[in-house]
Amino acid sequence: MPAAILSTLFGTMAALGLQRVGRRLRLTFDALIYISVIVPEIVIALSTLVLFATGFDVWRELTGQRLRFGHPTVIAAHVLFNTSLVLLLVRTRLSTMDRTHVEASYDLFASPWRTFVQITFPQLVPAIVAGFLLSFTFSFDDYVITTFTTGPGSSTLPLFIFGQIKRGVTPETNAVATMMLIFTLAMLFLGQWVLTRQGRRRGQQTSMAGIVSQQG
DSSP states (O other), rough: OHHHHHHHHHHHHHHHTTTSSHHHHHHHHHHHHHHHHHSSSHHHHHHHHHHHHHHHHHHHHHHHHHOOOOOOHHHHHHHHHHHHHHHHHHHHHHHHHHEEEEHHHHHHHHOOHHHIIIHHHHHHHHHHHHHHHHHHHHHHOOHHHHHHHHHTTOOOOHHHHHHHTTTTHHHHHHHHHHHHHHHHOOOOOHHHHHHHHHHHHTTSSSHHHHHHHHHH
């Protein structure tokens, strides 16, 4: 959950910021974003591990304090990967958003913050919700990146299930897997309900599948 929240926050802010930068800088960030999505997960996991290990060594030499792998490194690695997904979804929504209301708000001398809160943000809610749910799903069941960035005393449900399977499938393993499936489906249905309600208020049909397919 913390990884999904941070990914949604950073991805949304990055999408809004890239809308206002120059073309060259935007193309540079676009390349980095698509690389993080296209590159295999095992490469991202290994690169993140090297980054953390090198950074921890430098920190120890400068301060004498020893940092260890654990839940913070897992969350940071998941945020690094999922932020790109949220950014792509929000940018797609920004590119297809009706700008006439925003221009009308500025013509009526509304402040940029008030325009964002009352005009821009409500139109971005479907993309933000879809990005949050995708980030949560990818982070919740991720195994490869978590394996490379976790440490002693820290574990997640996928690591727990994999460790249990090594000793044989037990009723406890089946129960945990079933709970994960039910919880994930519940989150998806909740997100779809929020999007449907938002779409009805605006008089249009909105779905998570439609938002994701726009990016494709």
